[in-house]
Amino acid sequence: MDKSGVTRLSRREFLKAVGAGVVAASIGSVASSFAAGEGTRGAGNERSGENVYYVEFEIDAERDRERYEYYKSLGLLIERDGKICVANPLLPDRCMTYVKPYEEDRFELLPPGADEDFYAKCVRCGLCYYACLYEGYYAIRLVGVEGGLERVGTPIVPDVMHYPCTLCMKCTIVCPTGALREVKPKEVRMGVAMIDPDLCWAWNSGECYSCAKACPFGTEVFEFTFNEWGVHTRVRPEKCTGCGQCVSACPVNGSAIHVLPREEYERRAKNFKNTGMSYEEYLELILRTERENPEKATFRAMIVNSDYIINIRGIVSEKVVETLETENEES
Ligand code: SF4
Ligand code: SF4
Ligand code: SF4
Structure with missing residues (x-):
């Protein structure tokens, strides 16, 4: 006491x-x-x-x-x-x-390597989504129609409590346009x-x-x-x-x-x-x-x-x- x-x-x-x-x-x-x-x-x-x-x-x-x-x-x-x-x-x-x-x-975050020009560069191919899924992390999801025309089909990381990003960087490697820039894990700023x-x-x-x-x-x-x-x-x-x-x-x-x-x-x-x-x-x-x-x-x-x-x-x-x-x- x-x-x-x-x-x-x-x-x-x-x-x-x-x-x-x-x-x-x-x-x-x-x-x-x-x-x-x-x-x-x-x-x-x-x-x-x-x-x-x-x-x-x-x-x-x-x-x-x-x-x-x-x-x-x-x-x-x-x-x-x-x-x-x-x-x-x-x-x-x-x-x-x-x-x-x-x-x-809870916030929807952009995946690793996304910069200011992300929406201009992303062609909605979904390769990052599949790469993340294939690795077994499922951190990335694709925005549905409810996200509006600008965002539909683009990747987000919506739930880091249950599906955090492991910084494996596979999504940035497969991205064909550089919308997800290849950066070092330490340089990621989601x-x-x-x-x-x-x-x-x-x-x-x-x-x-x-x-x-x-x-x-x-x-x-x-x-x-x-x-x-x-x-x-x-x-x-x-x-x-x-x-x-x-x-x-x-x-x-x-x-x-x-x-x-x-x-x-x-x-x-x-x-x-x-x-x-x-x-x-x-x-x-x-x-x-x-x-x-x-x-x-x-x-x-x-x-x-x-x-x-x-x-x-x-x-x-x-x-x-x-x-x-x-x-x-x-x-
Ligand atoms: S893990 Fe522990 S130190 Fe970190 S925010 Fe929670 S209670 Fe605080
Ligand atoms: S770095 Fe790996 S875990 Fe993180 S979003 Fe990209 S593919 Fe998924
Ligand atoms: S880098 Fe930031 S978000 Fe990731 S585990 Fe460390 S404190 Fe949390």
Whole structure:
């Protein structure tokens, strides 16, 4: 128990407790009535006219009385548009928010080697599609008539969660027009992976290297900041290929790391989750709070976000990779 009265479990104890169906001590029995994937998942708080890619941590005071009383006792509830939500301890007048599950935040990416002149050069032959299929990856699909005249028959990579690109580069080799340019795997720029630090286990007291381990370029793409609130995994946007191999590796249901087209990444990075702060500023705010205000940092990571990640969104503890070292390096 620390001085704020919060029982602090190590990440291992925490995940073990969850795996055993025991609710984290600091949350009490509140969470046990929530199955993974229920609760605030889904929209319901999307404001018209905005491309809102996150959900707020709403609480239904009637249906979820215990959780409501719990957060009320902590002074962490705020009311917005007639709804009650858990406040972000770092931005107390704002609801805590989480990126939607990948299925609701999925983008159609262009295959490796596609440049600005891709649509002018692609003759819709489908050879890239067959090459990918033949290799057994099925990452590429062809746009149907619903895609409109300009795009029909062109290749896309629509679902990197289930069919990531392995960067085998066969599609670029078979492309007869150079619409998919032959580039080195490292030079591929299909999109950029973005981690939601409020949903990522590694930013909320955990040690998780699952995405970095799945990434073909590992620490060339990923970097870390270590302290007692986690390993704070980051993607270097300029190095990321957008292959999506990290997405399904994430143990958080719906994944805390999503691949976005570069323009969408930049849009989000400029004003992250409508906080008025850039993505980098938001990450720095978390790290600064951890250095300067440990109590607030504990509320954010160990109480609010751990409750949401574990008890509402759900986390598959078996998928958490706790080291970057390989078995050979360990022995
Ligand atoms: S590089 Fe390989 S896996 Fe990726 S889209 Fe092309 S053929 Fe498919
Ligand atoms: S961070 Fe993800 S999308 Fe980017 S190169 Fe690594 S595995 Fe691919
Ligand atoms: S795999 Fe998911 S939880 Fe783990 S560090 Fe990456 S984004 Fe965070």
